[in-house]
Amino acid sequence: MTILNNPFSLLFITSISLFLFRVILIKTGFIFTFKRKWHCIKDCFHVYQFFKVPEFSESMQRNQLYYKVLLYLHSLASLEDSDFTNLFAGRKPNEILLRLDTNQIIEDDFLGAKMYWINQDKNLVLKIRKSDKRRVLQPYLQHIHTVFDEFDGRKRELKLYMNVVDDQKGRWRSVPFTHPSTFETTAMESDLKIKVKSDLESFLRAKQYYHKLGRVWKRSYLLYGPSGTGKSSFVAAVANFLSYDVYDIDLTKVSDDSDLKFLLLQTTAKSVVVIEDLDRYLSEKSTAVSSSGILNFMDGILSSSCGEERVMVYTMNGKDHVDPAILRPGRIDVHIHFPLCDFTAFKTLANSYLGLKDHKLFPQVEEIFQNGSSLSPAEIGELMNANRGSPSRALKSVINALQTEGDGKGGRCGRKAVEESGEPSGVFCTEGANAVKEFKKLYGLFRVKSNRKSPSFNLDNDLKSGL
Ligand SMILES: Nc1ncnc2c1ncn2[C@@H]1O[C@H](COP(=O)(O)OP(=O)(O)OP(=O)(O)O)[C@@H](O)[C@H]1O
Ligand SMILES: [Mg+2]
Known part of the structure; x- marks a missing residue:
């Protein structure tokens, strides 16, 4: 009692009680409740x-x-x-x-x-x-x-969407899109590169123009050429250039034509929508989607409601066995051919993979390329990568591979040329050939070997710089 009568004691007890009460409030979460x-x-x-x-x-x-x-x-x-x-x-x-x-x-x-x-x-x-x-x-x-x-x-995080089967939360699954390919790292004719870039840039600015023409604001590209010539890398370069997401459609996971429409409906603006290896799906009939389903997807009425601000890309190994209706003028805006490696592409690869702008073996390589090329940029890139510790060895292995992997005639003739020149290149020759074979096995490149002599990149349709 005497303690309570003492004002100092009372003040002290009150302060302690308040302090403890505060601690309880904060520590227990009582305050949040x-x-x-x-x-x-x-x-x-x-x-x-x-x-x-x-x-x-x-x-x-x-x-x-x-x-x-x-x-x-x-x-x-x-x-x-x-x-x-x-x-x-x-x-x-x-x-x-x-x-x-x-x-x-x-x-x-x-x-x-x-x-x-x-x-x-x-x-x-x-x-x-x-x-x-x-x-x-x-x-x-x-x-x-x-x-x-x-x-x-600011640069947003790009996404790669893939279609999945039987998913309750929508048909697309996404992962961050981190493919490092750019137009700078892609070996293609510099004129063509400039044309493609300016075509994409003018597409970005052309919303009003397209609408004035009564056209849907989208641009479509057909990329065709043998395996390992950079078609998929080009798609990634386009996405990185535009800062667009990528929707990669796997046609084997599409149940019918209307399912394909549904997938398109669920894509967002500012995206590249890709169907890879379209020719293979159509010829092997490995998809439930019909040719007319593909045509509707390409230019159907549906795209007017949800196809805005999209770049559509179709890749093929060759156009020969494709329904001509798909290729008819006006359906796909731009056709781009991806040929086997030529000397210009080789120089870009040598610069990227080996840091070489020039080398004493370049004239020899150029001479071989003049007789036509038999290897894809992927194969040549892999040889350079495997020998990146020594640029000279890398170039010799490319030379030998080009000569050995040529169209039979070129191979024998080429190897002889090396032997006659007295180069100690027998080892590289075998290594080069084996490396290419291994690489082909790895990437399934033993399939189509069409279009072996493809002199240069070309655009079937002129890019209209006005668009
Ligand atoms: N033109 C090129 N420039 C730079 N690198 C290339 C080029 N072509 C191929 N490559 C390299 O080869 C590899 C395979 O290329 P990519 O997958 O783009 O070929 P593709 O044409 O799509 O082949 P496929 O028809 O088999 O799908 C890539 O890692 C890429 O780095
Ligand atoms: Mg590909």
Whole structure:
């Protein structure tokens, strides 16, 4: 009693009690529970309005706003305060990304109003006080657009989408697209490279132009040529050049023509949609999609509603056995031939793989190429890679491989030429030939060997610089 009568003791006990109470509040999470209850009580005195942003529209098209909002929410600091957050490894070393989990609520402040986002399965729901709605809703949505555009302006993380079978959450699965191929690393005629780049650049700027013409804002390319000539690498270079995502369609996983349409519907703008080895699918009939299904995919009415701002790419080993309807003028905008390696392509490869701009063996290589080439850039690149420790050895092994792997006649004749020149190249000759054979086995290159003598890259259709 005497202690309680003493004001100093009383003050001391009160301070200790308050301190302990604070510690309990903070350490136990009681304060969070209290805050939550308080919110519930406050909610009873406000009327809220809800706005749903679904991932897909009624016609199963992807809703761009959904992705914009999701990206915006992932940029908010308050994401860390959500009860349950997913953690993912980022692209940079040691980078960790936070991602909202389903049924979690994230808070945002805008112009003094509280905005709540609820992540439901395939929907994002905005909860906002009715009294704030008229004042803040429009500016808030505009703010989300601006943040997204700023983010998109910086180099965004590209994605590679692949179609899967029987998936409940949509037909596309994505992984980060990290293919390093660029136009600089692709060996092709420099004139052609410049034309393709300017065609893509003018396509990017031509939205109004296409619409004035009543055309869908898309551009399609057919890449054809033997295996290992850089068709797939070219697709990656296009995607990196445009900063577009890639949708790679595996036709064996498409159940019928309408399924193919459905897949196209689910692609997003700013993307490269690719069908690789189209000729093989059609000739082997390894897909349930018909030729007319492919034609509809290429230019069907569907593309007018969801084909905007897309680059479509089809690759083939050769055009010979393909339905002429697919190749008819006007259907695919640009045809690009990918030939076997020529001297120009060789020099680009030597520069990339060996850091060589010139070498005393170059004239010899050029002479061999003048008789026609028998190897693809992939094969020559692999020989250079295997001998990258010694540029001279790499070049000799390329020379020997070109001579040995020539069309029989070229092989014998070439080897003789080397032997006559007194070069100690017998070893390289065998090594080169074996290396190429091994490489061919590895990459399944023993298949089609058509178009062996393909003198240069060419565009079947002139690229229209006006577009
Ligand atoms: N023109 C080229 N320039 C630079 N590298 C090339 C070129 N062609 C092929 N390569 C190299 O060879 C490898 C295989 O090339 P790629 O997969 O692009 O060939 P492809 O034409 O798509 O073959 P396929 O018809 O078998 O699919 C790649 O790793 C690439 O680096
Ligand atoms: Mg390929």
